[in-house]
Amino acid sequence: MAQIAFLLLCHKDAAAIIQKARQLTAAGDVMAIHVDANAPKAVWEEVHGALAGNPAITFAPRVRCGWGEWSLVQATLNAAEAALATFPEATHFYLLSGDCMAIKSAAWAHELLERDPADYIESFDFHESDWIKTGIKDERLTVRHWFNERRQKWLFYRSIEAQRALGLTRRPPADLTIQIGSQWWCLRRATLEGVLAFLAERPDVTRFFRTTWIPDETFFQTLVRHLVPEAEIRCRTLTFLMFTDYGMPVTFYNDHYDLLLGQDYLFARKISPEATELKGRLGDLWASGRTEFPISNEGRRLFAFLTGRGRIGRRFAPRFWEAGMSMGRERVLYVIASKKWHVAKRLVGAIREATGLPCLDYIFNEEETPLPDLGGIQSSIAKRTRHRRAMMRMLFDHHGTDRLLICLDTSGLDHLQDFAADRCELRVLEIDPVYSDAFLTGHARRMGLIGAGTDAAGLARLLPTLRHDIAYEVEGLRSAGLPHHDRLREGASEAELARTIADFLQVGQEEAARIAATPDLFAD
Known part of the structure; x- marks a missing residue:
C-alpha cells in the first residue's frame, strides 16, 4: 500500500x-x-x-x-x-x-x-x-x-x-x-x-x-x-x-x-x-x-480565456515583402462573419448551389478546410493568417474568378480590416443569430473551457462571460466602419432575408429568395 x-x-x-x-x-x-x-x-x-x-x-x-x-x-x-x-x-x-x-x-x-x-x-x-x-x-x-x-x-x-x-x-x-x-x-x-x-x-x-x-x-x-x-x-x-x-x-x-x-x-x-x-x-x-472526483481539466484554458478578454493587437504583423501585396483592384471578396459556423456553412451551401459562386468555408479558423495546394502557404492556420492577402490572391487565381466568398469567425476583425485596406472590394454579411444557453454550453465545450465534470455553478459563472465576449466581438465588427456591411438577422421575415442576401451578393431577388428559403437556416 x-x-x-x-x-x-x-x-x-x-x-x-x-x-x-x-x-x-x-x-x-x-x-x-x-x-x-x-x-x-x-x-x-x-x-x-x-x-x-x-x-x-x-x-x-x-x-x-x-x-x-x-x-x-x-x-x-x-x-x-x-x-x-x-x-x-x-x-x-x-x-x-x-x-x-x-x-x-x-x-x-x-x-x-x-x-x-x-x-x-x-x-x-x-x-x-x-x-x-x-x-x-x-x-x-x-x-x-x-x-x-x-x-x-x-x-x-x-x-x-x-x-x-x-x-x-x-x-x-x-x-x-x-x-x-x-x-x-x-x-x-x-x-x-x-x-x-x-x-x-x-x-x-x-x-x-x-x-x-x-x-x-x-x-x-x-x-x-x-x-x-x-x-x-x-x-x-x-x-x-x-x-x-x-x-x-x-x-x-x-x-x-x-x-x-x-x-x-x-x-x-x-x-x-x-x-x-x-x-x-x-x-x-x-x-x-x-x-469520486469528476475531472474536467479545463483550468488552464478557462484561465487563459477569462484573462484574455479585451486585449488588443492579436494579429500577426505582415512581412515587409507583403506590405504591397494586393488581391487585385477589380476583385470582390465576400465574407460571411458568424460565430455559429454551422449556420454560415448552411448558408454557403445554399449560395454555392444557387449562384455557382466559388465559396470556401472557415479557411482562417479550421485547419482541415479543404484547400488547393498553394505551395505550402495553405498548410497551417498560422501561415494562412500571416500571408493572408497573398493567399487570397492565389485563391482568386486558382479559381480563375474575380468573385470569391469565404467564412470568418466574428473574432477575425483584424482580417477584415486588413482586407478592407486592400484595393479589392470587400463585402461583409454578419449573421446575427440568437445565442441560447445550450449553444453557449456546446461552444464552451468545443473550446475546451468546460468538461464533462463541470458543475452547474461553474457553468452559470462562465455563460455570461461567453455571451459578453461574443457581444464584444460583434460590437467591434459593427463599429469598424467597414465599407459594405449587411446583417442577416434571425427572426426576420423571409422577404427581409432575401433583400439582405440580394444586397450582399449583388444578385437578383429570385436567386436571393431561393437562398433565403433554405430550410432550418438558423437551426442549432
Missing part, C-alpha cells in the same frame, strides 16, 4: 504549517519539514514545538534559502534524507511548498500511485524545449553563478559579462543530458535512493549544479531522466499551478474550489493567504476518504 512522505519546504506562517502537517498526516502519511533558516526564530520555535513529538513528522537540517540558488536544492536533499531515514515504510516522496494544498483525498492519491508505479516529474530537454520563456537561458549552465539576481542584480549581470569577456565557459558533465521542468515532483523511494547514491559517487555533478542558475528546475529533472527508464517516468507534475503572462504564479481564491477539484492533479499552488474558506474546505479534503 502506498504511503507518501511529504517533503515540505516552508518559511512563514507557523500556524498554517502546523495545520497543514496535521491535515496531511491524518490519513496515514508522513512528512519531513524544512523551515528556511532565514525564517524568524519565532516561526521555527512554534512549528518545532507543536510538531516535534509527532511520530509521523520529522525535521530536516535547515539552510538559508534564496530564490534561484542551490540552497533550494540542498534544502530538498536535506528533507529527502531525513524522510528516507525516518520513514522506512514510505513508498513515495512528494515535494510541497507552504503554499500548496490538497485538491484530492488521500484515498484518491494512494489509488493513483498504486495503479501507476512511476515517477511524476516534468523533464524536458533544456536546449530543445521552449520551457524557459524569459530571462537568460544557456547562461544558466555555461557560466558560473555566485550572486543572486534578485538581491545582487548588478553583481549578477556583471559577473556574467565578465565571464563572457574572458571566455570562461563550461559544459555540463558529459554523460548528462540537461533537462528542465517544474520543481514540484513525486518520486518513488527507489528513485530517490538512486539519486542520493549517484550523488555520493559523483561529486562533479553536485559541483556543477551548485553554480547553475535556478537549479531546482534542472537538478532532479536531469538526474531522474538519467537514472530511470523513460517508461517509468510521467513527464508531468501532480501539483496544479498556472502562470500569468508576466511569469508570476496564479493565486487561487475562495471561488476556485470547484475548479480546483475538477483538475487532474493531487495538489495546487498558490492558495491565497486570505482565502480562509478555500483553505478550510481543502484542508478537510485529504482525510475525507472521498473517492
Whole structure:
C-alpha cells in the first residue's frame, strides 16, 4: 500500500504549517519539514514545538534559502534524507511548498500511485524545449553563478559579462543530458535512493549544479531522466499551478474550489493567504476518504480565456515583402462573419448551389478546410493568417474568378480590416443569430473551457462571460466602419432575408429568395 512522505519546504506562517502537517498526516502519511533558516526564530520555535513529538513528522537540517540558488536544492536533499531515514515504510516522496494544498483525498492519491508505479516529474530537454520563456537561458549552465539576481542584480549581470569577456565557459558533465521542468515532483523511494547514491559517487555533478542558475528546475529533472527508464517516468507534475503572462504564479481564491477539484492533479499552488474558506474546505479534503472526483481539466484554458478578454493587437504583423501585396483592384471578396459556423456553412451551401459562386468555408479558423495546394502557404492556420492577402490572391487565381466568398469567425476583425485596406472590394454579411444557453454550453465545450465534470455553478459563472465576449466581438465588427456591411438577422421575415442576401451578393431577388428559403437556416 502506498504511503507518501511529504517533503515540505516552508518559511512563514507557523500556524498554517502546523495545520497543514496535521491535515496531511491524518490519513496515514508522513512528512519531513524544512523551515528556511532565514525564517524568524519565532516561526521555527512554534512549528518545532507543536510538531516535534509527532511520530509521523520529522525535521530536516535547515539552510538559508534564496530564490534561484542551490540552497533550494540542498534544502530538498536535506528533507529527502531525513524522510528516507525516518520513514522506512514510505513508498513515495512528494515535494510541497507552504503554499500548496490538497485538491484530492488521500484515498484518491494512494489509488493513483498504486495503479501507476512511476515517477511524476516534468523533464524536458533544456536546449530543445521552449520551457524557459524569459530571462537568460544557456547562461544558466555555461557560466558560473555566485550572486543572486534578485538581491545582487548588478553583481549578477556583471559577473556574467565578465565571464563572457574572458571566455570562461563550461559544459555540463558529459554523460548528462540537461533537462528542465517544474520543481514540484513525486518520486518513488527507489528513485530517490538512486539519486542520493549517484550523488555520493559523483561529486562533479553536485559541483556543477551548485553554480547553475535556478537549479531546482534542472537538478532532479536531469538526474531522474538519467537514472530511470523513460517508461517509468510521467513527464508531468501532480501539483496544479498556472502562470500569468508576466511569469508570476496564479493565486487561487475562495471561488476556485470547484475548479480546483475538477483538475487532474493531487495538489495546487498558490492558495491565497486570505482565502480562509478555500483553505478550510481543502484542508478537510485529504482525510475525507472521498473517492469520486469528476475531472474536467479545463483550468488552464478557462484561465487563459477569462484573462484574455479585451486585449488588443492579436494579429500577426505582415512581412515587409507583403506590405504591397494586393488581391487585385477589380476583385470582390465576400465574407460571411458568424460565430455559429454551422449556420454560415448552411448558408454557403445554399449560395454555392444557387449562384455557382466559388465559396470556401472557415479557411482562417479550421485547419482541415479543404484547400488547393498553394505551395505550402495553405498548410497551417498560422501561415494562412500571416500571408493572408497573398493567399487570397492565389485563391482568386486558382479559381480563375474575380468573385470569391469565404467564412470568418466574428473574432477575425483584424482580417477584415486588413482586407478592407486592400484595393479589392470587400463585402461583409454578419449573421446575427440568437445565442441560447445550450449553444453557449456546446461552444464552451468545443473550446475546451468546460468538461464533462463541470458543475452547474461553474457553468452559470462562465455563460455570461461567453455571451459578453461574443457581444464584444460583434460590437467591434459593427463599429469598424467597414465599407459594405449587411446583417442577416434571425427572426426576420423571409422577404427581409432575401433583400439582405440580394444586397450582399449583388444578385437578383429570385436567386436571393431561393437562398433565403433554405430550410432550418438558423437551426442549432
